[in-house]
Amino acid sequence: MPSSAARGTPIAPAEALLADIHAFSALGPRTAHFVDGGIPYFVNEFWTAAQRRAHSLHEISYRACFKPQLPEFFIARLTAPGDAVHDPFMGRGTTPLQAALMGRRPIGNDINPLSLLLTRPRLTPPTPAQVAARLDEVTWADGEAARDDLLAFYHPQTLRQLAALRAWLLRRAPLACSAPDPVDDWIRAVALTRLTGHSPGFFSVYTLPPNQAVRVEAQIRINARRNQVPPQRDIAAIIRKKTLSLLKDGPPGAHPPADLSVGPASTTPHIAAGSVALVVTSPPFLDVVQYESDNWLRCWFAGIEAGSVTVALHRSEASWTAMVRAVLTEQARLLRPGGHVAFEVGEIRRGTVLLERLVWQAAAGLPFDRLAVIVNKQPFTKTAHCWGIGNNAVGTNTNRIVLLRRTR
Numbered sequence: 013m014p015s016s017a018a019r020g021t022p023i024a025p026a027e028a029l030l031a032d033i034h035a036f037s038a039l040g041p042r043t044a045h046f047v048d049g050g051i052p053y054f055v056n057e058f059w060t061a062a063q064r065r066a067h068s069l070h071e072i073s074y075r076a077c078f079k080p081q082l083p084e085f086f087i088a089r090l091t092a093p094g095d096a097v098h099d100p101f102m103g104r105g106t107t108p109l110q111a112a113l114m115g116r117r118p119i120g121n122d123i124n125p126l127s128l129l130l131t132r133p134r135l136t137p138p139t140p141a142q143v144a145a146r147l148d149e150v151t152w153a154d155g156e157a158a159r160d161d162l163l164a165f166y167h168p169q170t171l172r173q174l175a176a177l178r179a180w181l182l183r184r185a186p187l188a189c190s191a192p193d194p195v196d197d198w199i200r201a202v203a204l205t206r207l208t209g210h211s212p213g214f215f216s217v218y219t220l221p222p223n224q225a226v227r228v229e230a231q232i233r234i235n236a237r238r239n240q241v242p243p244q245r246d247i248a249a250i251i252r253k254k255t256l257s258l259l260k261d262g263p264p265g266a267h268p269p270a271d272l273s274v275g276p277a278s279t280t281p282h283i284a285a286g287s288v289a290l291v292v293t294s295p296p297f298l299d300v301v302q303y304e305s306d307n308w309l310r311c312w313f314a315g316i317e318a319g320s321v322t323v324a325l326h327r328s329e330a331s332w333t334a335m336v337r338a339v340l341t342e343q344a345r346l347l348r349p350g351g352h353v354a355f356e357v358g359e360i361r362r363g364t365v366l367l368e369r370l371v372w373q374a375a376a377g378l379p380f381d382r383l384a385v386i387v388n389k390q391p392f393t394k395t396a397h398c399w400g401i402g403n404n405a406v407g408t409n410t411n412r413i414v415l416l417r418r419t420r
Contacts, residue, residue: 026383026417029089030054033386051372052384059085059388067113068261069134072205074104075224075306076297078356082388082411083107083292086354087114094268095289098346100277100339105131107292108270117268119283125187125274125316126204126307133198135270137263143202143255146195147248152176164231165208165216165309167244174215174247174313177203182315202251202258204310213250217242225309278338280346288346294356295336297367329370337374340416344379349420353380356413371414380416387412 033054034043043056059081066080083106087097091114098119099107105127108118112135120131138146155176162171181200185192208216208225217240220226226234235241273282277295311318336355343353357367368385375382388411 026381030384032089033058033384049369051369051382053387054384055387055389057388057390058386067109069109069113069137069258069264070106071258072104072130072134072201073221074130076294077103077106078294078411080106080110082356082413083110083354084114086290086292086352086413087111087116090352090354091116091289096268096271096287097290097292098283098288098343099291099293100280100343101293101295102127102131102272103294105134108272109134109264112264112267112270115265115267116289118270118272119288120270121273121275121277121280123274123276124307126310126314128272128274129197129314130201130204132270132272133194133201134258135264135267136194137259138195138198140252140255140259142195143198144252146199147251150177150180150248152248154179159312161228163242164228164235165219165242167217167242170215170242170245170247174203177247178313178315187315198255199251200314202254203247204313206247206250206254207309207313212243212245213253215245215247215250224306227305227308278335278342280342283346285345286348288343289348289351291343291347291351291353292356293354294358295339297358329365332367333370333374336371337378340371340375340378340380344418347418349418351418353416353418354386354413355416356411358412359410366412368412368414375414375416379419381419383415383417385412385414 030052033056034045036043036056036058039057039060041056043054045052045054047053059079066084070080083097083099087110091097093115094117096117096119097107097111098121099105100121102108102120102122105120108120108131111118118135120127122128152173153176155172155174158175159171162174165171166174177199181196181203185196185200203215206214208214208219209221210218217231217235218238219231219234271283273280277293308318310316340353340355347353355371357371372382372385390410
């Protein structure tokens with residue numbers, strides 16, 4: 013459903029904002045407030061735990077992403093229509109897309125070029141009729157299944173179709189093109205989300221969820237264990253169906269032009285100093301997620317050399333804290349005086365490492381007022397049952413957001 017946040021919400025001073033958060037009780041009891049280790053905490057359920065309650069355009073899979081309600085919560089309270097909202101680790105594009113849906117200017121960056129390919133098309137989507145007509149133009153008969161190893165995932169005819177679509181898109185919308193045809197761009201994004209999964213809505217045989225592609229050897233073992241062979245799929249039909257699903261709530265309304273980029277989060281010189289009203293972001297959490305191995309199949313389809321994507325794995329708290337400080341230093345340059353950062357981290361290592369305290373430490377001495385840690389606590393975990401982990405056993409049960417305000 014479309015965003016419920018009202019446009020034109022006045023921007024609250026820090027004291028009024030924290031008072032509003034403290035008084036929040038829309039989903040249950042009033043917010044708990046306490047100070048721990050010198051850090052003010054505000055704990056409550058601030059947005060719904062239910063699935064698929066945001067705009068339908070958000071419904072694509074990406075590993076380790078937060079819900080659209082998180083940026084919506086802060087965009088509604090800390091910005092006005094037309095303001096720029098930035099995410100230097102944009103992932104699947106949740107923050108830029110939510111900003112666009114709320115009439116703000118979407119700004120986003122990620123070191124992984126897949127993020128750009130998944131985000132850009134959803135900000136200015138084509139119509140289902142345009143997508144269907146373009147799919148009719150694809151030279152499906154030209155596909156050659158050059159990678160026999162992928163037959164672990166795909167029926168031979170499906171793989172030939174997939175190869176035909178991949179070659180067609182690489183000719184028409186190469187990665188180096190900064191402004192590809194929006195219909196081609198959309199088709200590529202949807203195809204990237206349908207490569208693997210565990211239902212007939214994906215191109216593949218039953219496998220892990222679409223946000224993580226297993227290696228070929230692991231898929232062969234899955235096939236043997238389940239006594240399965242890849243069924244034939246109609247790639248064009250699946251893309252048309254997913255397009256209708258994504259667009260069921262309509263396209264974003266009018267919003268200022270987007271600024272999306274690929275590169276390190278600590279160096280974004282193309283974004284003007286003082287031009288951003290709000291940063292809502294979440295960095296990689298130490299060494300929890302293996303981005304390169306998760307995305308190898310998506311990279312193949314998009315023509316990206318997975319090994320060239322330098323997503324750093326920070327294995328020590330000191331290394332991770334230094335990364336966060338470098339990123340916050342850049343956000344201080346981008347933010348206008350009085351602008352805010354909502355810096356989300358989750359629980360890792362069963363709560364033994366409190367990353368929000370490392371963020372709080374990293375912000376010390378930078379031109380920020382450190383306002384509080386906002387903890388969204390919910391009776392669920394984002395870990396799927398297919399990993400053999402039940403809800404509320406282990407996994408991420410909270411969003412922990414360090415809220416900073418750029419000094420004037």
